[in-house]
Amino acid sequence: MTRKFMLLLEVFFVTVIFLDSFLLLISVLVPVRPGYLQNVMWFDLFASIVLFLGYIINMWNKDPKIYIKRNWNGFIAIIPFYFIGLNILGLGGDLIILKILNFFKILALIMATRQVGRAVDQFVEKSRLVYGFSIFLVILLICSVAFFLVERGVNPQVTNYEDSLWFVIQTITTVGYGDVIPYTQIGRLMGVIAMISAIGVSSLVTAAATSSLIESFRKEREKLTNKSLERIEIIEDKLDGIDKKVEGIQKLDRLSQQLEEIKKEVEKLKKKN
Helix, strand or coil: CCHHHHHHHHHHHHHHHHHHHHHHHHHHHCCCCHHHHHHHHHHHHHHHHHHHHHHHHHHCCCCHHHHHHHCCCHHHHCCCHHHHHHHHCCCCCCCHHHHHHHHHHHHHHHHHHHHHCHHHHHHHHHHCHHHHHHHHHHHHHHHHHHHHHHHCCCCCCCCCHHHHHHHHHHHHCCCCCCCCCCCCHHHHHHHHHHHHHHHHHHHHHHHHHHHHHHHHHHHHHHHHHHHHHHHHHHHHHHHHHHHHHHHHHHHHHHHHHHHHHHHHHHHHHHHHC
């Protein structure tokens, strides 16, 4: 597989892992509708299959025993607990054991990001984008939960947590459809925090990405410069070799001329004698 194709695969794996972790975290922390839980269950099943394929691809041309030993958390990350609990065992979505198992799966998924998306993880770490994503997630969770708690029962537009999450997401992304508006002072405060943080996070992400790209271009330029210098050194060595050969040829020419002169002298001496 080519390097670019592998990089695209890693981006896909990391995106699926990120979305699955976020959806599972919401289902663990806050009470959600059965319909939402069903959607999370199916997406988690899809993410588990994708992650399993990611581990298989990464294990290709490697010692399976050593790879499995180093990536033991993969066994937890690829298990669709909601699908097994809800569809196969017929358990309730609010069962504590399911929430605990999915919490451990979230931790395993965070570790899996480094294992199936190593190149993406290195880029995020070098560019410091991890800080922007972390701030975004923290603000999204805190503001959405707080908005839900203070607006529920007061705001007719907020009947479940999904409505609160929808309000905060459209506020952070500065879309602002206006279909959900805050009724309480704390709800408005959450909206203001989301608005202000959106400006800061977007600036941080833009600056980090720009800095990373500039650094990447600088390294590429240094590589090209080093290659050019190496080629120049090779050409200079070849030119030195050619100069030495030319000097050798010139010496041979002078020696041949001297030999010719000596022959002429010898012929003259023979004629005299």
